[in-house]
Amino acid sequence: MDHGKLDLTDVVYDQLLPGARNWSFILRRGFALRLTDTRGGGNCSTLFFNAQEKLERYNMADTLKAQHTAYLTKGHVCYSDMGRILVSIPEDTCGWHDPIGGVSNAAAVRERFGEKRYQEARNAFYRDGRGLFLIEMGKWGLGRRDLVPNINFFSKVAVTEGGEMTYVSDNSPAGSYVDLRAELDTLVVLNTCPHPLDPATEWNPKPIGLTIFRTPPAAEDDVCRISCPENGRGFENTAIYHCQY
Amino acid sequence: MSTLNTTSPLDPADAIYDYTIPAGEPWLHEIKQGQTLRILDLEGNQAVDTLFYNAHDPAERYSAQDTIQAQGSIYLTAGSKLLSTAGNLMLTITADTCGRHDTLGGACAAESNQVRYALEKRPMHNCRDNYLLALAESDYDMGKRDLTSNINFFMNVPVTPDGQLTFEDGISEAGKYVEMRAEMDVIVLVSNCPQLNNPCNAYNPTPARMLVWEASGEALTIA
Numbered sequence: 001m002d003h004g005k006l007d008l009t010d011v012v013y014d015q016l017l018p019g020a021r022n023w024s025f026i027l028r029r030g031f032a033l034r035l036t037d038t039r040g041g042g043n044c045s046t047l048f049f050n051a052q053e054k055l056e057r058y059n060m061a062d063t064l065k066a067q068h069t070a071y072l073t074k075g076h077v078c079y080s081d082m083g084r085i086l087v088s089i090p091e092d093t094c095g096w097h098d099p100i101g102g103v104s105n106a107a108a109v110r111e112r113f114g115e116k117r118y119q120e121a122r123n124a125f126y127r128d129g130r131g132l133f134l135i136e137m138g139k140w141g142l143g144r145r146d147l148v149p150n151i152n153f154f155s156k157v158a159v160t161e162g163g164e165m166t167y168v169s170d171n172s173p174a175g176s177y178v179d180l181r182a183e184l185d186t187l188v189v190l191n192t193c194p195h196p197l198d199p200a201t202e203w204n205p206k207p208i209g210l211t212i213f214r215t216p217p218a219a220e221d222d223v224c225r226i227s228c229p230e231n232g233r234g235f236e237n238t239a240i241y242h243c244q245y
Numbered sequence: 246m247s248t249l250n251t252t253s254p255l256d257p258a259d260a261i262y263d264y265t266i267p268a269g270e271p272w273l274h275e276i277k278q279g280q281t282l283r284i285l286d287l288e289g290n291q292a293v294d295t296l297f298y299n300a301h302d303p304a305e306r307y308s309a310q311d312t313i314q315a316q317g318s319i320y321l322t323a324g325s326k327l328l329s330t331a332g333n334l335m336l337t338i339t340a341d342t343c344g345r346h347d348t349l350g351g352a353c354a355a356e357s358n359q360v361r362y363a364l365e366k367r368p369m370h371n372c373r374d375n376y377l378l379a380l381a382e383s384d385y386d387m388g389k390r391d392l393t394s395n396i397n398f399f400m401n402v403p404v405t406p407d408g409q410l411t412f413e414d415g416i417s418e419a420g421k422y423v424e425m426r427a428e429m430d431v432i433v434l435v436s437n438c439p440q441l442n443n444p445c446n447a448y449n450p451t452p453a454r455m456l457v458w459e460a461s462g463e464a465l466t467i468a
Contacts, residue, residue, distance in 0.1 A: 055389055055390055059351065059357075059394075060309070060310075060349070060394055061350055061351020061352070061394050062351060062354070062356075062357045062360070064349055064350075064351075065349075065350055065351065065357070065402075065410065065412065066357065066360050066361055068409060068410050068411055069408055069409065069410055070349070070404040070409070070410045071408040079357075079360065081354065081356070081357075081373075081392070082356045083354070083355075083356030083357055083359050083360045084356075096408070100310065100313065100319065101310065101314055102308070102310025102311055102313075102314045103310070105311075105331070105332045107332055108332070130330075130332075143304065144304040144305065144330060144331075145304050145390045145391055146390065147330050148394065149308075149309055149310045149393070149394050150310070158406055158408070159319055159404040159405075159406065159408075160406060161403075161405070161406065162318075163318045163319045163320040163345070164317060164318050165313065165314075165317050165318060165319060196314050197314060197317075230360050230361055233359060233360050233363070233364055234360050236364065237356070237359060237360065237364070
């Protein structure tokens, strides 16, 4: 995957986040965040907020209906509730990221994996996606009122004609990556807890690589801009916000 | 999915509350634990965009993702349990003569209309304007921060196995209804959808009737 190689001089941050851990960062315009599923089978639950005005945030419904999709991949964008693009997806080797499955909570983790408390297990204790979102969001003054539907990168939930949701294992081979390019200065809040619909009963959360790199703005023929007329208007709206229209 | 068609024994004459929301208007109301709310599609194919909050702790609210994750299906019908962001049971759908309600399409907004249809569509009336005004005029200390993914009762938003999502003609008709029992005291925030740009209201927004019954004393059973 030669096209996946980044020029090291463009890379400003490169870390491996262990499984079932939380992280947040303000991804500024001119930069992209590459998530890498280093081992395969990982999950990265993610929310986006406008860093300047955190009342503006990722909106699942607006993202899905604008692009007539129930999954995310290269060429898609993540819309805020204000008709603007927070991040776009110019590159993706995985092919399907889940925007509908949500996160686990403490009760669900206890039920599936049993109980492992800090008192006995120290830092190997079991975490849950909801809890880690609340911890990381709390660092930015955000809380339960800001807990909106999230994206699960590297996970796939297919829906049958009748509406049944099926978790698809082996969606993401080792080394899969997806690039998230900031179109607004975006607060990224994420955690690496297992997907709530992953049927595995053994606790084995996977690490996710986090690489931030400099990147030029979306060109006129950028795959995200031209993938549908809606996204053309989304980029236009975002440019208006930046007084660049 | 076998489309359930579950009728209710409740008689509108016994309802303690009966109000018809005009087309395109909001509705904000509290339903007590044990009470039953019926939403009646008076003229057919009318999307009723609905949010629920724990009346004693509105930071706990209906969660689309927790609800569909727990039931393993993206559509709501009789038997569906509406869960909160804390994983608690808020309401149970006890009757449904429509058979399928949407959890993914969300509410229309001036800004989403701009993206979906044209930048010039911004002045059109929309659901999120309804939500914002209803909350701003209320005694609740709530606002935009409290708007999350809503249920669209009577709305048809199919997802295909290859992941396409579309807004289709409704499957509801005049007289179809959905009924739900509150399992906790809830605030109900509704926008009787004014969208004119897609088939969610058959391009003709119409009134919706809201009825509430007291707790019956015995649990309703689902056929």
